[in-house]
Amino acid sequence: MKPETRNRLIALGAILVAGSALAWIAFGNIGENLVYYWKPSEMVAQGQKAYGATVRLGGVVVPGSVLFNTEHTALTFQVADSHKGDAVKVTVKSEQTPPQMFREGIGVVVEGAFSADQVFRTNRLMVNHSNEYRAPTDGGMPDEAWKNSLTKAE
Amino acid sequence: MKWLSLVLFLSLPVLADIAKPPPPAPAAVAPEPQHPQGIEKVPMGVIEGGWAYVYAAWGAGLLGLVGYAVSLYVRRSEAPPPGAP
Amino acid sequence: MASWIPLAGLIVLVALVIAQLAVPSSRAWVWKVAAGLGTLELAALLYFGLVWAPPEAFMSDVGRILYVHVPHVWACLVAFTINVACAIAYLMKKSWRTDALAEASAEIGVYFGAIGVLMGSIWARPTWGVWWDWDPRLISTTVMLLAYVGYLAFRSFTEDPERRAAWSAAAAILGYVSLPIVWFSVRWWNSLHQVQSTGSTVDKPMRAVLYWGNVTFLTFLLAFIIKRYELARARQSSALELPPVQAPKTEVAV
Numbered sequence: 307m308k309p310e311t312r313n314r315l316i317a318l319g320a321i322l323v324a325g326s327a328l329a330w331i332a333f334g335n336i337g338e339n340l341v342y343y344w345k346p347s348e349m350v351a352q353g354q355k356a357y358g359a360t361v362r363l364g365g366v367v368v369p370g371s372v373l374f375n376t377e378h379t380a381l382t383f384q385v386a387d388s389h390k391g392d393a394v395k396v397t398v399k400s401e402q403t404p405p406q407m408f409r410e411g412i413g414v415v416v417e418g419a420f421s422a423d424q425v426f427r428t429n430r431l432m433v434n435h436s437n438e439y440r441a442p443t444d445g446g447m448p449d450e451a452w453k454n455s456l457t458k459a460e
Numbered sequence: 461m462k463w464l465s466l467v468l469f470l471s472l473p474v475l476a477d478i479a480k481p482p483p484p485a486p487a488a489v490a491p492e493p494q495h496p497q498g499i500e501k502v503p504m505g506v507i508e509g510g511w512a513y514v515y516a517a518w519g520a521g522l523l524g525l526v527g528y529a530v531s532l533y534v535r536r537s538e539a540p541p542p543g544a545p
Numbered sequence: 546m547a548s549w550i551p552l553a554g555l556i557v558l559v560a561l562v563i564a565q566l567a568v569p570s571s572r573a574w575v576w577k578v579a580a581g582l583g584t585l586e587l588a589a590l591l592y593f594g595l596v597w598a599p600p601e602a603f604m605s606d607v608g609r610i611l612y613v614h615v616p617h618v619w620a621c622l623v624a625f626t627i628n629v630a631c632a633i634a635y636l637m638k639k640s641w642r643t644d645a646l647a648e649a650s651a652e653i654g655v656y657f658g659a660i661g662v663l664m665g666s667i668w669a670r671p672t673w674g675v676w677w678d679w680d681p682r683l684i685s686t687t688v689m690l691l692a693y694v695g696y697l698a699f700r701s702f703t704e705d706p707e708r709r710a711a712w713s714a715a716a717a718i719l720g721y722v723s724l725p726i727v728w729f730s731v732r733w734w735n736s737l738h739q740v741q742s743t744g745s746t747v748d749k750p751m752r753a754v755l756y757w758g759n760v761t762f763l764t765f766l767l768a769f770i771i772k773r774y775e776l777a778r779a780r781q782s783s784a785l786e787l788p789p790v791q792a793p794k795t796e797v798a799v
Contacts, residue, residue: 310639313711317636320718328722332733342680342735364735405674407603409505415678415737432673437739438746439608441599510607510671514595517610517664521617524660525587525765528653529580532772 343415345387347394349426356420363418363426364434368395369410379403385414385426398426407433546593548749551756554586558764565771572771579768586761590754598754610668611751616758617661618686620766624654625693625724627770632717635710641785644710645777646770647717648700653769655693657762662686673737681730682738689723696720706784 307315343364349356363385371384381400386393389411398416408414413436418428561579564571594612601608631647634640662683670676677683696716703709731740744752 309707313636313639313714316711316715317633317718320636320715321633324719324722327719328725331722331726332729340681340734342737345735405672406507407505407672407674409603412505415680430675432675432678432737434737435604435672435739436746437742439604439611439742439748439751440602441748441750442602506603507605507607507671510605513607513667513671514609517667518591518595518613520660520663520667521613522587524656528656528769532769532776535776536772 346385346396347387349420350394357422358419360419362415363396364415366413367410372410396426398428400428400431402429402431404431405433546753546757548753551753551760554760558760561767576768576771579764583761583764583768586764590758590761593754593757598751604672607671610664612754612758614661614664614668615755616762617657617664619759620762621654621658621661622724624650624657624766625721628654629717629721632714635714641781645774645781648777649770649773651693651696652773653766655690658690678737680737681734682736685723685727685730689727692720692723
């Protein structure tokens with residue numbers, strides 16, 4: 307075989323392998339096996355199987371649900387699938403001082419364990435910033451800006 | 461920064477207005493028995509300060525540019541000039 | 546910064562690339578112009594990014610890391626795209642030039658990618674609250690960078706230039722699969738990293754500075770690639786012309 311032909315065959319083979327690998331990842335069901343976090347509804351749907359295992363739970367902080375005791379850094383809040391009123395919610399307890407960006411309505415990912423008392427205890431609280439970058443407005447944070455700052459989740 | 465804090469401070473009444481629903485009374489949400497007092501709403505979630513992180517990240521970029529340029533300069537001598545025996 | 550200024554910078558950059566590729570007589574000075582221009586653009590970026598641009602509403606000044614983190618990763622992705630284009634071109638029509646350019650772009654892509662990830666980690670600490678977490682974006686980016694480190698290692702350990710060029714080109718095509726995975730990882734899977742910003746999710750002044758940052762580091766990308774390419778060419782010619790054990794099998798394509 308001439309080297310040119312061989313090289314072109316190598317190219318064809320590599321492109322075929324690369325393309326099918328990509329298609330497999332993009333359109334296969336690998337996504338179901340690669341779970342970074344569960345949403346509250348997905349975790350609750352697991353029932354008892356979810357208890358005890360160290361997992362990540364992700365969602366949005368329910369407005370009005372945040373209780374924080376600065377003295378004992380005891381933080382309690384609810385995480386919901388979305389901002390819809392009927393979204394599934396899970397109560398989260400943390401003994402960690404949250405990142406400064408932590409606020410009502412923002413997206414969070416917490417690592418810890420869910421237990422039978424329906425409380426998710428975490429010692430690793432991460433804040434999930436949205437892809438929006440806004441200059442502060444003169445009025446501080448008007449109603450609209452506050453609403454827009456809520457993490458968009460379906 | 462001072463200006464921003466002032467604006468944020470002055471806007472607290474506005475925020476109190478839009479914060480929905482008002483924080484439930486501690487008793488209503490079954491407070492932790494060991495610390496029933498001192499429960500308060502978490503502040504607004506704006507980072508204060510943090511310039512050290514900015515300088516670290518930008519500094520990494522500048523050092524990287526200089527470092528890579530130096531590495532190219534140093535390696536230049538590795539390769540014999542074209543046409544050398 | 547007016548929003549047309551980054552566009553003007555991009556046009557100048559494209560003109561330099563065209564000059565380098567199409568006008569042989571310009572090759573002596575294009576890299577110098579790119580390096581000088583990049584330095585000036587960087588000085589402007591320091592001012593516009595750290596002083597002129599407003600702080601972000603929630604991230605405050607920490608949001609200024611945007612202007613260097615995103616451009617570094619962009620430069621990385623552009624470099625790897627050049628790399629795969631050269632790999633395919635080499636296999637279709639053998640040329641030591643495309644082989645050298647593939648080597649140069651891979652190394653510079655790894656450099657920009659590594660610095661970009663480092664910046665991202667520094668940014669994550671104050672915003673996410675952690676330096677690192679194995680979310681799909683961070684996993685896929687790590688795998689991508691390791692794949693290209695492996696590619697460079699393969700190149701440096703393989704003596705025979707023909708074998709090195711052909712098989713590293715095949716590896717480059719396979720390695721490039723990681724790039725769309727990195728890009729779409731934030732959309733395909735739940736992740737801690739946010740999805741890509743678009744024009745409408747970034748306020749105007751910040752957008753202009755972000756684009757300026759992109760132009761700045763792409764200009765450095767050009768200067769670096771030219772110099773690294775010349776290094777690769779010099780090594781090639783010494784490897785192909787010096788007769789060690791075996792005579793060169795092929796002539797240097799000119």
